[in-house]
Amino acid sequence: MLLDPKALAKLSTVKLRARAVVEGVLSGLHKSPHQGQSVEFAEHKEYAPGDEIRHIDWKAYGKFDKYYVKRYEHETNLRAFIAIDASASMSYRSNGLSKLDVACALGAALAYLLVRQQDAVGLLVLRADGARYIPPRAAAGHLQTIIEALEGLEGKGTTRLAAAADLLSEKARRRAAVFLFSDLFDEDPHALKRLLQLRLRKNDLSVFHVLDRAEIEFPFEDNTLFLSMEDDRSQQANPREIRDSYLEEMKAFIDGARERCNEQDSDYELVRTDEPLDKVLLRYLARRERGR
Amino acid sequence: MGFEFANPAFLWGTMLAALPLVIHLFNRRRARPHPFAAIDFVLRSRRRTARRLRLKRLLLFLARTLLLLAVPIALARPQPKRADALATPQGPAATAIVVDTSLSMSYQRDGRALLDRAKEMAQKALADLAPEDPVTVVTCEPAAPPPKAPGFDRAEARRAIDAVAQTFMPQDLTACLVRAARALGESTIPAKRILLATDLTAASFRLDVPAPTIQTSQGEVKPEVVLLDAGGGASELPNVAITHLRVEPAPAVAYRAYQFSLTISNYSGEPKEDLAATLKVGDHVVAKGFVDVPARGTTVKTLTYRFPAGGVYSGAVELGGDALAADDARFFTVRVPRDVSALIINGSPHTVRFLDESFFVQSALDAPGSPVRPKLRDADAVGEERFADYDLVLLLNVRELPGAKVRELAEAVANGAGLFVSLGEKVDPDLFNQAFGALLPRQLHLVKTAVEPRSEGAQEKAARLVQVDFEHPALSVFGGEAREGLLSARTYRYFLLSPGAAGQVSQLATYDDGAPALIEGRHGKGRVILYTSTVDREWSDWPIRTSFLPLLQRLAGWLAGTLDERAVEQVRVGEPKPLSPPEGAEGIRFKSPEGAEIAPENADGAVVLAQTELPGVYRADGRIKGVATRVEELDFSVNVDPVESNLARLDERELKAYFGEKTRTTKVAGSEEAAPEVPLWSMLLAAAVGLFFVEGLLARK
Incomplete structure (x- = not known):
């Protein structure tokens, strides 16, 4: 199966992975909820530098002696931000794809789907040494820009979800869809809460909680020296001795994240790196559909 | 108190106790580094479980270390160090190990036979000997071959001790020590030592003979005697035993009834109450009784049983088992008399029943409970009978028989049949002597009339029986008042007998004039009894006396050879x-x-x-x-010697006085003050098993 994570891992580029995922998604959709863009007139807007000159309504100019730009329905299409946590912890992999690989593939696939239905997609790569931002555009060529930005992305530094929240609220000033891909491992216990405040600004926030199988199941047996991936902390432990406690902690963490998202009416999707990604997307889209 | 070890080489194994520590350190070093994104959760889990894990690890470490310590120590067989170890500073000593195997050594103390303790002590003593001590093992059974000269083959000595087996006989340890001393005399080493593993019961020693000495080049020396006290220094070994069993007929109870008289001895300071005594015939309990035995006293208990038929019966009388089980049962083999077939030959029949010569005899022999099955024939109708088919023939006032029948009768008697002869007016002495003279104990002479029957004063003038041999098996049942029934019989007329040679003839009773009344002789294998008067009321009133019936039945049994089989042998x-x-x-x-x-x-x-x-x-x-x-x-029963039941122990001072001042006593096996009930090594093994389970439980959690 092409979309098996192990098989997907063999595809070297994000683009190929994204395409493979999207194809899986498209073949899995029975009826597309996106029927193409509308070209009907929606409203006038006073011209501002940067607006398309070809959209100036000359009739309105004749009436009011002011430049007005015509806005069409398609221009009210979704503005989407794909935010990817690229901290060092995201580069963890127990087998096959790392969490970052999975986040990139899913992000690219989403971008593809959005661009395909004329939505504007932007990218925000969150990392400790500064975020990389690509503003949303609906142009077909824009997808290539996003995929190139995701290509070869490496996890570095610590997770700063609070900073990401600030950045996103700055960039997504009006209603936008935000797709966050992160393991949510943040030192700040209120980081997720800060992120979820994006909902207060009418943004549509979807959290893809990406976790490795080993992080969820803790399958280690032998005496192990666990090393932090973001700082110099370490802990030697006999995994069998702490497994029960670890699993309890992890379950509380996942349940807590899901609960907080639900409280803020945000979508929460737990993504295991060992599950087929098209299924993840289909599951997500199906839930979205049910929510409408 | 120190410890010594039977297998000290196993103590090297205690080094394994360091294994858990080594593994712990190795695992710490070996821990595989693994970059892990969810390290926060690992840290939190560690913090949460740290205290519990520390305790668990400590317990696991302790359990594993103790387990690895306990097993090799247990295998090394530790035991408290004895103050009386055998090693002596005087140098090597030729040593003889003697193990007492008498019956008393089967005494169970704390679940173990004294012999097992004695063997264990002997093995231990053997192990304690210095390498330069030559040793020989001496067994005390009379049939044992002479002991070997002391040698250095320890394995052979160990095997010899292992091979020592329990016997059921008493043993003369003094004689055994003399044999040991003789074997020690073959060693050139001047120092001599005898290790005697015994229960120290007085019955095994003869302190009235000189103590064993050994002839050496330096003259006669007394060996050092080390007594290995298998009784563990106990002040007494309490025991209750059947020390004697007397089995005898109880004709007063019933025919074929026997009484079993058990002598029960209590060799302890505590009285025993309600001891159950059972009588078994074959495998069946046929009688049971309870008995109280005073402290250090004896009681006789009698159990009675009537055997259903004649034959040979074996069984046992038993007490509830105690520490010395072998003397709680005594076995017997009883030959119960079979029925006697008798042929009564009536020489003077009469149409009136009670006037018939055989009336009283037949009635007596045919009485209920009688062992005799009589058959009556007139003298002139005896031709069809074969005497060889009968155990007993009774000739009652018979004048004569055909010559062939007389010869046949003589042959039957010679082959073991009994013959009872009574006389009367039909008997002609000359004719009778001629026909039956060879069978009779003595020849008939003439008839003597003491007084005419039914005449005045006949009762007073009649002859009476005197000089009755009440020791005779047939007459022994008459005791006390019962004798009156015999002695009160009046005889008016009787035959006098010719003088004859003494020897095989015995007079069972005589009249007051000294003439024989009942006389017994032998013909071949058979017995013959001659009664010199009549067995009807013509010449005597004995048939109406109370003694007539039992005596005639017993005479029949005696003549048929069944009374004497009742003697029960004691082997x-x-x-x-x-x-x-x-x-x-x-x-x-x-x-x-x-x-x-x-x-x-x-x-x-x-x-x-x-x-x-x-x-x-x-x-x-x-x-x-x-x-x-x-x-x-040919069946028979064998019983233990009651001398072994008395477990009175010799005092250490007596033994020192006998063997010499160098005598020492060790009590390690089961010593009341020293040895634990359970050996230390088995407790260690039990602890190791417990630790093993604890370890498994902790490791699983």
């Missing part, structure tokens, strides 16, 4: 049993109580069964006239 373990195989018997084999087949031996022309080492019933098989069959008449 002790180890005693040879002389045998009298029946005619035509061959290939006789015995089955011992354990089921082993034993063949009798011919010794000095007599057949003897020598191997009677086990108490119990020995049953005989063989071939009679070529047919394989049980030969029950």
